[in-house]
Amino acid sequence: MKRLKRDIVVIGSGPAGLCAAIEAARSGAAVLLVDENAKIGGQLFKQIHKFFGSADHRAGVRGIDIGEQLLRQAEELAVEVWLNCEACGIFDEKTVWMVRDKEHSVAVEAQRIIIATGAVENSINFPGWTLPGVMGAGAAQTMINIHRVLPGHRVLMVGSGNVGVIVSYQLLQAGATVAAIVEAAPNLGGYGVHTAKVRRAGVPFYTSHTVKEARGNGHVERAVLVKLDSQWNQVPGSEFEVEVDTICIATGLTPAVELAFGSGCRPFNSPPLGGLVPVHDRMMKSSIDSIYIAGDVSGVEEASTAMEEGRIAGLSAAHSLGTITDQMFAERLEQLQHNVDALRSGMFGQKRREAKDAIVRSYGVER
Amino acid sequence: MNRITDHPILGPLEEAEMVDIIVDGQVMQARKGEMIAAALMANGKNTFRKTVKREEPRGIYCGIGRCTDCVMTVNGIPNVRTCVTEVEEGMVIQTQIGSGEWQ
Ligand SMILES: Cc1cc2nc3c(=O)[nH]c(=O)nc-3n(C[C@H](O)[C@H](O)[C@H](O)COP(=O)(O)OP(=O)(O)OC[C@H]3O[C@@H](n4cnc5c(N)ncnc54)[C@H](O)[C@@H]3O)c2cc1C
Ligand code: FES
Numbered sequence: 001m002k003r004l005k006r007d008i009v010v011i012g013s014g015p016a017g018l019c020a021a022i023e024a025a026r027s028g029a030a031v032l033l034v035d036e037n038a039k040i041g042g043q044l045f046k047q048i049h050k051f052f053g054s055a056d057h058r059a060g061v062r063g064i065d066i067g068e069q070l071l072r073q074a075e076e077l078a079v080e081v082w083l084n085c086e087a088c089g090i091f092d093e094k095t096v097w098m099v100r101d102k103e104h105s106v107a108v109e110a111q112r113i114i115i116a117t118g119a120v121e122n123s124i125n126f127p128g129w130t131l132p133g134v135m136g137a138g139a140a141q142t143m144i145n146i147h148r149v150l151p152g153h154r155v156l157m158v159g160s161g162n163v164g165v166i167v168s169y170q171l172l173q174a175g176a177t178v179a180a181i182v183e184a185a186p187n188l189g190g191y192g193v194h195t196a197k198v199r200r201a202g203v204p205f206y207t208s209h210t211v212k213e214a215r216g217n218g219h220v221e222r223a224v225l226v227k228l229d230s231q232w233n234q235v236p237g238s239e240f241e242v243e244v245d246t247i248c249i250a251t252g253l254t255p256a257v258e259l260a261f262g263s264g265c266r267p268f269n270s271p272p273l274g275g276l277v278p279v280h281d282r283m284m285k286s287s288i289d290s291i292y293i294a295g296d297v298s299g300v301e302e303a304s305t306a307m308e309e310g311r312i313a314g315l316s317a318a319h320s321l322g323t324i325t326d327q328m329f330a331e332r333l334e335q336l337q338h339n340v341d342a343l344r345s346g347m348f349g350q351k352r353r354e355a356k357d358a359i360v361r362s363y364g365v366e367r
Numbered sequence: 368m369n370r371i372t373d374h375p376i377l378g379p380l381e382e383a384e385m386v387d388i389i390v391d392g393q394v395m396q397a398r399k400g401e402m403i404a405a406a407l408m409a410n411g412k413n414t415f416r417k418t419v420k421r422e423e424p425r426g427i428y429c430g431i432g433r434c435t436d437c438v439m440t441v442n443g444i445p446n447v448r449t450c451v452t453e454v455e456e457g458m459v460i461q462t463q464i465g466s467g468e469w470q
Contacts, residue, residue: 036432037431037432037451038451038453048376048377062376120429120433120434121429121433123428130423130425131424131426132413132414132415132424132425132426132427133413133426134428135426135427135428135429135430136428136429136430138429138430138431139427139428139429139430139431139450140430142430142431142450143405143408143427143430144371145377147401147402147404147405147409148370148371148372148374148377148380148405149369149370149371149405149408149409150369150370150371150408151369151408151413151427173374173375173376174371174374175371218414218424219413219414219424219426256433
């Protein structure tokens with residue numbers, strides 16, 4: 001097995017990993033960015049909607065355009081990129097074992113490792129949930145915006161959070177009909193702007209409802225919806241059918257933590273951010289000094305926060321190697337932390353901020 | 368066809384070189400470089416495999432290589448995740464039963 005050395009290895013090239021690599025390279029570190037996919041960008045290039053936040057966060061710019069800008073920056077900084085490269089394990093807190101092109105085993109000794117492996121969509125089960133036509137909302141988004149293929153023509157969306165309403169709108173843009181959006185909670189969960197767009201397009205929302213069953217012969221043909229009472233129990237007799245060929249599940253994401261925990265990072269349970277995450281400090285350092293984390297794996301939020309966290313991780317990792325002065329580090333860190341705090345303000349942001357603060361507090365206490 | 372040829376944000380679908388793939392013995396057209404799952408769904412095929420005991424149909428679930436619901440036998444190799452594997456000219460793709468067999 002070949003053994004190579006790099007200053008910093010970044011695992012995952014989504015918005016978090018890409019920004020981490022750019023920031024670390026700009027700070028003077030030799031960076032290797034790896035991703036198991038054939039293309040760079042993680043979930044970023046499927047996000048064709050405009051982002052929120054201040055001008056600093058490129059609000060009003062579409063995820064896909066931000067992605068193009070980041071790719072150019074990475075190229076200009078000569079970030080080394082290995083695609084089709086899966087990180088399988090981290091040994092001795094320093095060595096990343098990877099499989100390239102599903103064939104060659106490679107070990108790279110890194111002084112610092114940044115884990116930015118993203119998240120996985122949650123599923124819910126009900127009779128018929130394994131029928132072809134039932135899929136993650138993110139899968140439908142990937143199909144329409146990346147592969148330009150409609151997974152179906154009449155869609156039921158389960159979940160009204162951001163991913164649910166954003167993907168519903170994008171399904172409409174792609175030419176599908178969204179027959180309904182069901183939400184088990186009594187209130188809708190997504191940002192008002194996205195929700196309003198879908199509502200204006202005439203898509204019916206059913207709050208306090210869920211999908212009880214998917215029916216069809218070899219493929220989804222109908223969904224049975226049912227009302228939920230205040231205790232989230234199904235109300236007998238309230239069932240009704242909607243004719244759909246696709247059911248999209250948008251019930252949240254779970255951080256992809258296998259690699260982080262496998263390498264010994266200490267976990268912390270943060271239900272508001274998707275469950276178990278590696279504890280980390282404000283500099284995005286994990287409980288292991290040589291390992292940093294960023295993006296959804298450190299708690300599920302959105303692409304804009306993932307980018308800022310990535311930059312913080314890249315900056316901190318490079319600084320810990322002495323590639324920039326303490327003063328440069330302090331100034332840039334303050335700016336980046338200001339950005340990320342701004343993204344975690346407002347009604348939705350506040351909860352995420354509190355959850356993040358709890359993780360950081362636990363880092364200090366138990367270390 | 369389920370291809371999105373026109374899109375209000377992404378614009379018209381760019382022309383692509385087409386390749387032939389052989390799916391359960393039938394020839395289908397795919398865009399060079401696209402994922403097998405995308406090619407199959409563009410051609411209206413949504414069942415990729417059947418489960419071992421009850422032969423229940425399965426299609427894609429996550430679309431990003433995480434869940435293995437979409438695996439098929441490709442060029443004689445079983446359990447290939449079709450949502451993250453690119454098509455190639457002349458590729459032989461088969462609906463997989465259970466955990467499949469090396470051919
Ligand atoms: C399918 C999907 C769709 C989404 N759509 C939206 C949306 O429309 N709007 C929104 O606000 N949020 C959306 N999200 C939430 C989204 O997670 C964030 O917006 C953002 O993309 C998170 O960035 P990230 O860099 O942390 O992770 P990701 O963008 O998921 O990137 C992680 C990368 O790591 C790679 N990777 C993982 N494990 C390994 C390994 N072992 N070896 C090598 N590479 C590895 C993956 O291939 C991937 O490219 C979506 C999430 C998913 C899963
Ligand atoms: S659909 Fe999940 S791995 Fe392909």
